[in-house]
Amino acid sequence: MSNLNSFKENIHTLAEIPEKEWIYIQSFFKEEHFDKGDHLLRAGEIPEYIYFCISGLVRMYYTTENGVEYNKSFCQKNEFVTSYSAGLLRIPSLLSIQTLESSDFVALPFTILPNLLERHPSWERLNRKLVEMLYIKKEQKEMQLLLLSAEQRYRAFLDEYSHQEKNIPNYHIASYLGITPVALSRIRSSLKKEEMN
Numbered sequence: 001m002s003n004l005n006s007f008k009e010n011i012h013t014l015a016e017i018p019e020k021e022w023i024y025i026q027s028f029f030k031e032e033h034f035d036k037g038d039h040l041l042r043a044g045e046i047p048e049y050i051y052f053c054i055s056g057l058v059r060m061y062y063t064t065e066n067g068v069e070y071n072k073s074f075c076q077k078n079e080f081v082t083s084y085s086a087g088l089l090r091i092p093s094l095l096s097i098q099t100l101e102s103s104d105f106v107a108l109p110f111t112i113l114p115n116l117l118e119r120h121p122s123w124e125r126l127n128r129k130l131v132e133m134l135y136i137k138k139e140q141k142e143m144q145l146l147l148l149s150a151e152q153r154y155r156a157f158l159d160e161y162s163h164q165e166k167n168i169p170n171y172h173i174a175s176y177l178g179i180t181p182v183a184l185s186r187i188r189s190s191l192k193k194e195e196m197n
Contacts, residue, residue, distance in 0.1 A: 003054045007106040015126040032105045040097040047087035049107040056103020071176040
């Protein structure tokens with residue numbers, strides 16, 4: 001199955017897009033491949049594309065003035081990834097987006113989004129679903145950081161990314177959880193002891 005067909009199938013689970021709309025939009029898509037460690041976007045750049053992940057894994061992160069990186073989230077197969085607010089407002093992103101493994105994407109230019117939303121109600125429905133998904137993910141992450149212990153946050157991470165854990169370096173997981181790599185190691189040791197008892 002081609003990347004565009006895979007994208008199309010996944011979109012149909014969110015919104016029913018008429019065939020004539022697919023024909024119209026097809027020329028705007030491009031397929032992108034990034035090697036491990038490549039950046040889709042660096043902080044300070046204005047996002048040009050909304051990416052849909054066909055395969056692979058990326059991290060979204062902030063960098064402080066001192067060069068310390070904090071992982072905001074991870075995105076994997078069949079998920080959209082971009083700096084959405086910066087793309088809509090056409091301002092420099094505060095986020096960077098980097099691949100953690102070799103990854104393939106379908107990319108859609110931000111510049112055609114306003115036209116799409118006006119063109120047909122199906123695109124508006126799709127956009128609403130995507131914004132809802134982003135908001136839910138953001139709200140859940142904030143809740144976890146504010147209300148859950150470090151161990152509970154790690155368990156929640158495993159629920160969402162268990163099949164990807166081996167592909168994410170420990171220091172990136174620790175950064176995402178808001179703890180040190182040493183604390184993460186202690187949590188893992190504690191959980192292993194629980195499993196053995």
